[in-house]
Amino acid sequence: MAKPDDRSDNVEKLQESVQNTIGNFREAEDYLNEFGDEIPVEERNTIEDKNERRKESIRGFRSEIKDEAQGSQNQ
Template sequence: MAKPDNRNDNVEKLQTMKEQTAHNIEAAEETMANTDLTKAEKRAIQEKNNRRQQSIDSFEAEIADEMSDRKNGYK
């Protein structure tokens, strides 16, 4: 039998994932600024940071959805 959908802590989990992703962006930017990387390596880091930013945008949308659902009766 499937477990019931437990959404009690979805907002908190999503917020944590968003914060960790933002931290990864900051760490990557520090790496680019403080080391001798090739142009290709810098480009790869920037591309990854762009994907990370897209993930943050998705987390924010999902957090908003979960908050709305929580206000409308989900616990």
């Protein structure tokens, strides 16, 4: 028998994901600021691309949090 769908902690999990992603973003930015001139251009581009994807993920997480919060209010 399948377990019931428990979404009671979705917002908390999403918020934790946002915080982790922001932490990774900042860590990468700090690394680029400190060592940017010393690292190969290819590596720098890879890090910058990854941070762009992180920004997109953060926006997506925040949208999901909003949706989940609204969904829980409607129940």
